[in-house]
Amino acid sequence: MAEAAVTTRLKKLINTPETEVKDAMAGMAAAHSDLIRVEYDPNVIIRKDAPKKGKVGLVSGGGSGHEPLHGGFVGVGMLDAACPGAVFTSPTPDQMARATAAVDGGAGVLHIVKNYTGDILNFEMAAELARGEGAKVNAVITNDDVAVQDSLYTAGRRGVGVTVLVEKIAGGAAEAGANLDAVTELAKKVNANGRSMGMALTSAIVPAAGKPTFEISDDEMELGIGIHGEPGRERTKLKSADEIAEILTMAVVNDIPFKAGDEVLAFVNGMGGTPLIELYVVYNAVHRYLTGRGIKVTRSLVGPYITSLEMAGCSVTILKLDAETTKFWDAPVHTPALRWRV
Amino acid sequence: MAATSAQIYNWLERYAGIVAEQKQYLTGLDAAIGDGDHGINMDRGFQTVLVKLAPVSDKDAGTLLKTTGMALVGSVGGAGGPLYGTFFLRAGAALDGKSEISDRDLVGALEAGLKGVVERGKANPNDKTMVDALTPAVARAKESLDGGASLEEALAAAADAAEEGMKATIPLKALKGRASYLGDRSIGHQDPGATSSYLLLRALSDSLAALPQQAKSTT
Ligand SMILES: Nc1ncnc2c1ncn2[C@@H]1O[C@H](COP(=O)(O)OP(=O)(O)O)[C@@H](O)[C@H]1O
Ligand SMILES: [Mg+2]
Numbered sequence: 001m002a003e004a005a006v007t008t009r010l011k012k013l014i015n016t017p018e019t020e021v022k023d024a025m026a027g028m029a030a031a032h033s034d035l036i037r038v039e040y041d042p043n044v045i046i047r048k049d050a051p052k053k054g055k056v057g058l059v060s061g062g063g064s065g066h067e068p069l070h071g072g073f074v075g076v077g078m079l080d081a082a083c084p085g086a087v088f089t090s091p092t093p094d095q096m097a098r099a100t101a102a103v104d105g106g107a108g109v110l111h112i113v114k115n116y117t118g119d120i121l122n123f124e125m126a127a128e129l130a131r132g133e134g135a136k137v138n139a140v141i142t143n144d145d146v147a148v149q150d151s152l153y154t155a156g157r158r159g160v161g162v163t164v165l166v167e168k169i170a171g172g173a174a175e176a177g178a179n180l181d182a183v184t185e186l187a188k189k190v191n192a193n194g195r196s197m198g199m200a201l202t203s204a205i206v207p208a209a210g211k212p213t214f215e216i217s218d219d220e221m222e223l224g225i226g227i228h229g230e231p232g233r234e235r236t237k238l239k240s241a242d243e244i245a246e247i248l249t250m251a252v253v254n255d256i257p258f259k260a261g262d263e264v265l266a267f268v269n270g271m272g273g274t275p276l277i278e279l280y281v282v283y284n285a286v287h288r289y290l291t292g293r294g295i296k297v298t299r300s301l302v303g304p305y306i307t308s309l310e311m312a313g314c315s316v317t318i319l320k321l322d323a324e325t326t327k328f329w330d331a332p333v334h335t336p337a338l339r340w341r342v
Numbered sequence: 343m344a345a346t347s348a349q350i351y352n353w354l355e356r357y358a359g360i361v362a363e364q365k366q367y368l369t370g371l372d373a374a375i376g377d378g379d380h381g382i383n384m385d386r387g388f389q390t391v392l393v394k395l396a397p398v399s400d401k402d403a404g405t406l407l408k409t410t411g412m413a414l415v416g417s418v419g420g421a422g423g424p425l426y427g428t429f430f431l432r433a434g435a436a437l438d439g440k441s442e443i444s445d446r447d448l449v450g451a452l453e454a455g456l457k458g459v460v461e462r463g464k465a466n467p468n469d470k471t472m473v474d475a476l477t478p479a480v481a482r483a484k485e486s487l488d489g490g491a492s493l494e495e496a497l498a499a500a501a502d503a504a505e506e507g508m509k510a511t512i513p514l515k516a517l518k519g520r521a522s523y524l525g526d527r528s529i530g531h532q533d534p535g536a537t538s539s540y541l542l543l544r545a546l547s548d549s550l551a552a553l554p555q556q557a558k559s560t561t
Contacts, residue, residue, distance in 0.1 A: 042416075063419070086386070089379055089419040117519045121424035121462060125415065135465040147523075208382050213373060228377040230523050 017207035035073030035075040042095040045071040060112040077173035090118035108136035108180035115143035140187040147224025161317030162194035164235030172328030190233030198315030200225040245285030248316040260294030267317040272307035277294030347403040353549040358388035371534040376519040380534040387418035407434030432458035445493040470516040472535035479504035497547040508540040
């Protein structure tokens with residue numbers, strides 16, 4: 001095959017690009033057999049004790065390469081199933097249809113879909129299939145990336161960091177017994193109150209492509225990057241962490257806009273190739289910026305939760321909280337990648 | 343004159359070969375304004391199509407096209423999977439049970455496929471998508487038949503129209519799909535989906551020209 005030469009140059013911990021997704025799924029199943037089980041062809045990661053009778057099922061999915069999103073969030077108090085597509089490519093409808101059937105405990109299923117045309121279209125086809133089988137299916141679309149101009153005439157904004165928060169908060173409500181419409185409304189509320197923007201220092205390398213998705217020189221950064229390496233608002237000279245944090249946070253804060261007195265969750269996310277120490281440097285500046293404007297940071301999350309393979313960089317997500325969203329953020333969660341109060 | 347299901351099979355097989363050959367090219371176009379996977383996605387899909395078509399190779403055109411659509415929906419993912427999947431599912435439904443296809447029926451199947459793509463993706467003309475190659479191709483094929491052209495001529499004209507439509511995506515600003523995130527930065531690049539759609543119509547035209555049509559082959 002023509003790719004053989006390319007593959008040998010790839011310095012990655014993989015066996016072959018073709019087997020990467022399944023190999024990683026098998027690893028997850030082996031490491032977290034207390035929480036999840038996996039099925040292949042169609043590929044699905046399912047909460048071990050699903051379906052839970054009377055509980056709303058939460059299904060998400062998307063291209064692989066964003067781990068721990070989504071499979072790492074399957075478990076108690078978050079997702080019931082996740083559908084991993086090929087790297088950076090949305091999954092196919094048979095996966096979401098199988099996931100929906102596997103987690104439907106009779107109370108209906110909510111699809112959590114990031115706003116990319118591929119994800120939307122494949123989830124739509126899956127919902128048609130599942131409804132044809134008699135399932136009750138709602139969908140919520142996350143679209144929090146302020147780097148993209150919002151418009152009725154385009155594909156609109158990308159779904160990024162807020163997706164993690166939607167999965168946690170809606171998952172908490174579903175675990176507590178909320179019905180499908182209530183969980184759906186809550187998920188929509190979280191999306192509507194959250195905004196994000198990201199940046200990259202380096203590009204990821206998609207194994208099947210064998211080379212960096214984009215070229216960027218040592219003294220440059222891409223502001224407003226997408227989690228698949230989609231170009232963002234602008235390419236500029238590299239700045240200090242404090243300056244970068246301020247640019248991202250300002251863009252996010254000005255968008256909703258967030259105001260003095262608001263209580264928020266501040267989420268600094270790593271893109272995969274940036275160490276935690278740097279994320280804390282960024283978080284420090286984000287926190288200072290918010291506090292300086294009278295915005296109260298009452299909850300926080302720092303770490304690589306929605307990544308872009310080995311891309312170096314970060315994103316900042318700010319979510320305006322209220323009593324309900326705070327309560328379900330705090331609710332117990334036990335998944336491979338997020339765990340507290342259990 | 344009529345086309346045969348053997349020609350449809352040849353078209354799908356030929357296109358799978360073209361996609362494999364042009365994988366890097368299509369992926370490169372997508373890297374410029376998308377996420378650099380269009381060629382990889384289409385190749386994964388059409389390799390699956392070849393496997394699924396083998397056991398039904400002697401069936402009617404509707405079965406061939408529907409099998410293709412199902413294989414794409416189940417293996418491609420991305421925007422291309424549901425869009426191309428819907429194209430072939432609808433085209434197949436239009437040719438249900440037919441092994442001999444009239445000129446009008448074949449062009450009608452392409453039109454049904456295009457309609458499916460527009461319904462699913464909601465793209466308007468000039469949004470810089472595959473619709474910009476398919477729309478002029480279907481229109482030109484119909485005009486050609488109306489003007490008395492043979493099916494072979496009509497499909498060659500359709501492929502030319504698709505090529506023009508593909509090239510005309512270069513100056514456009516993308517309004518649908520991943521490329522729309524770039525806004526003005528999408529201007530100056532050819533749309534990958536319009537390119538794969540052009541190649542699809544060229545492959546159809548070549549398949550019609552390469553294999554004898556029904557009327558020619560009857561002895
Ligand atoms: N809404 C849409 N309607 C029609 N075609 C679309 C639409 N969105 C995207 N496309 C086509 O899909 C192509 C991209 O396909 P592909 O790269 O396989 O999927 P993805 O964008 O999910 O990575 C684009 O070049 C465009 O022609
Ligand atoms: Mg693409």
